[in-house]
Amino acid sequence: MLSLYQVEKRAGGRLLYEGVTLRLAQGERWGLVGPNGSGKTTLFRLLAGEEEVDAGRVTRRGDLSLGYLRQEAVGAADDTPLLVHTTGSHGELATVEAALAAVEARLAHGGSRDELAAWAAEQGHLFERFQTLGGFDLEARAEAILHGLGFRQADFVRPMRAFSGGWRMRAELARLLVAAPDLLLLDEPTNHLDLASVEWLEQYLKGFPGAIFLISHDRTFLNHLVTKVASVEAGAVVTYRGNYDAFEQQQAERQVLKQQAAANQERQIRDTERFIARFRSKASKARQVQSRVKQLAHLERIEVEHDSAAVHIRFPQPPRSGRLVVEMAGVDKAYGDVAVYRHLDLTLQRGERIALAGPNGAGKSTLF
Secondary structure (H helix, E strand, O other), rough: OOOEEEEEEOOOOOEEEEEEEEEEEEOEEEEEEEEOOOOOHHHHHHHOOOOOOOOEEEEEOOOOOOEEEEEOOOOOOOOEEHHHHOOOOOOOHHHHHHHHHHHHHHHHHHOOHHHHHHHHHHHHHHHHHHHHOOOOOOHHHHHHHHHHOOOOOOHHHOOOHHHHHHHHHHHHHHHHHHHOOOEEEEOOOOOOOOOOHHHHHHHHOOOOEEEEEEEEOOOOHHHOOOOOEEEEOOOEEEEOOOOOHHHHHHHHHHHHHHHHHHHHHHHHHHHHHHHHHHHOOOHHHHHHHHHHHHHHHOOOOOOOOOOOOOOOOOOOOOOOOOEEHHHHHEEEEEEEEEEEEEEEEEEEEEEOOOOOOOOOOOOOOHHH
C-alpha cells in the first residue's frame, strides 16, 4: 500500500534519519514514537507527500486514499455549517457524485434513444458505486461521528467560525473519519479531546477498516490500538511488533544486547591496540601489525544510545496550611445567560489529591 525504502531526511542540515525502510499494509495499526524533535511529524509529511526525501524513495499504491490529521489542524473558520464541512468532498465519493450530477443533467436535457439508454445504464452503475462507498448514509454516519466526538445536535448547523480551535480540530478529525481513507495518519489525535471522546475514538478506530499510523503521547491509547511500533532512535527508525508495552520491553532488551556487544567490541579494540603498540617496531610482525591497523580503520563502531537527560522539577515546600485549604459554599457562576455552576459546594482538605474531570466546556478551567 505504501512503503519507504532506504529513506534519508535532513532538517536544517541535521540528519534526522537514514536507511529507513518501512512497509504499511492494509488494515495495520502502527504507532510512531520518539523524542520531541526527532522527526516524527516530518516522517508523516514524507508519507503524505508534503515533503521530499533527501535520498531513497517513497512508493504509494496508485489508487491510495490518505487522510492526514496534523497536530494543530484547527480547520477553516468560515461560514460553512459543521455538518456540511464534515460531509464535504471526499475523494472517490465526490467524483462519483459529480458524475451522477452530470449524467442527470444529460438525461434531463434529452437525447437520442441510444444515448438515453447509455446514460441510464451509466447512472445505474454510478448509483451502485455511490451506495458501495456509503454515499446514501453519509449524513447519518457524519452525525454519529460528530456525536461521538462530543458535538451536540444543535452544533450541526453552527458555522465553523463559531467554534474554538480545539473544536475545529475535532471537526477535522470527524471529516477524516467520515471519508474513511485507506490510510489514516493521526498526529496527536487526542490532544483536544476529553476522556469520553478519547474512549469513543479508541473504539471507533478499532473497527476502522483501513490502516492507521498514529503519533500519541497517550500510552493507554497506543496500548489499546497499535500492533506495531516504529521508533525514531539515533538517526534510524526501528520497528517492533506488539503494542507500546511490548515495544518498551523489546527496546530495553535490544539496548542490553547492544551494550554487551559494544563492551565486547571495546575489549577487542583494546587488545588489538595493545598488539599494535607492542609489535609495531618488530619486522617479523610487520604484516600482522599492518593487518590489524587496517582492521581498526575499517571497523564499524557500535554506538549505544544513552537515555535523554531527565528533567528534574522541584517545587518549593510551602508553609504548612491549616486543615481546611479551600471552602466554597453556594457559589454561582455564569457567562452571560449560560450558567456554569449553581449553588456549588466544595471543600478541599490538606493532603488530598483530587482529579477534576468533565467534558470540554463544562467549566473545569473556570473552577480553577
